[in-house]
Amino acid sequence: MAEKRILELKNVNKYYENVHVLKDVNLTVERGDAWAIIGPSGSGKSTMLYCINSLEPIQGGEIFFQGKKLSEYNKLEIHESIGIIFQNYNLFPHLTVLDNITLAPHKVKKIPMNQCRKKAIKLLEKVGLAHKKDAFPHELSGGQAQRIAIARSMAMEPKIMLYDEVTSALDPELVQGVLEVIRDLVREGMTSIIVTHEIAFARECTDYCLFMNDGEAEEIGPTKEVLNNPKNARTKEFLQKVL
């Protein structure tokens, strides 16, 4: 059982200056699970992802990744093994699509360039954008850029993928293409934590759901239960507003 747990948050507390952003958050993620994190803006959802990825330090509690405390890892190891996709894609504007994808595996993991290229092309085919390999980011639509960002992250062969409201900067007609890519990855068994406002997508695609409010994990459970029969009053209120 222990080795099934890939990620565990125990009483995690996080402050920005004096603002208490995460309050005693607990979460256990097993290998292959897909989690949806929902909740109002400013409830700490994104911050939680940054903390899981060691992009932000935590001030209390512990995060365990593959049974070992995050603080015992080299930060770079964490960044390598946990992928994160941002709301604004953050592709590197001075590099082509292909270079965006190959740079990290080649320079960080020291994988030979021809191997990185082959891998990148495969990933590009998977996200349906192989024909864009020589394009620059400014030549892509938001939806394409976000799919490239996912391919770039996948090229590092992460153990977990974190998605930080990855469709909220997109025009409505581009959202589905990105969600499809995420759905495919989830179905292939990629452990995923998805911060999203797309409730329908969460319902269809994730196993578990965490509702966050004001830095607290207010409700945790199987997605269908949380979305269909919320027990917490705040969850009910939130779902009524967004559905």
Add this chain to the structure above:
Amino acid sequence: MELISGVNLKNLMFMLKTGLIVTIYLSIIAITIGTLIGSIIGWLRTIANEFFDSIILIFVDIIRSTPLIIQLLIAYHLPGFLGINISTILAGSIVIVLYFAANCSQVVKAGIDSVTFNQWRAAESLGFSYFQQMRYIILPQAWRAMIPSYTGFALGIIKDTSLISVIGVIELVRSGQIIISRTLNPLPIWFVIGLIYFIICWPLSKMSRNLEKKTQFGEK
């Protein structure tokens, strides 16, 4: 040549050549050493805490907010006042190098700052170390922002090396004045000296424009 009849042409050419060598020497050390020091200072400012940054900024601001000519005059008189024995040209060179370094540091700092925090974060999230982030992600983008203003300062310092003549160092402009005092025919000499500056500066400005184009990756 009729314009300078009665004066030894060979001596005048020698004068001009000496002046040119000094100008080129000053320009080269200002730009090379100045860029090196300036880049280090500019980079330090991006990672320094507030206190350390404000200390660096005091020096940078003093240099940037006083005329180079005043700095040169101070550098000329200060060693004697302090009882230090250094040559005028060395004192002048140090001032010019620091002057360029101060300006260069601002260019480097502003260039690095022009790259958004999101780029750092994305690079970090992929496992790049700080120096890899700098080298592969940040600097290639910062570069572009730096080139125009850096070139501006470089061209400026080449021309401003002439100010060192106020402390008696004979560079291109001063050598022109000396030649004119012998030939009493200023116009052709100033044209020649202007042309020499142009020949030095114009290719640099052209080069920077090409570089700007080359490093462009197109933005909306």
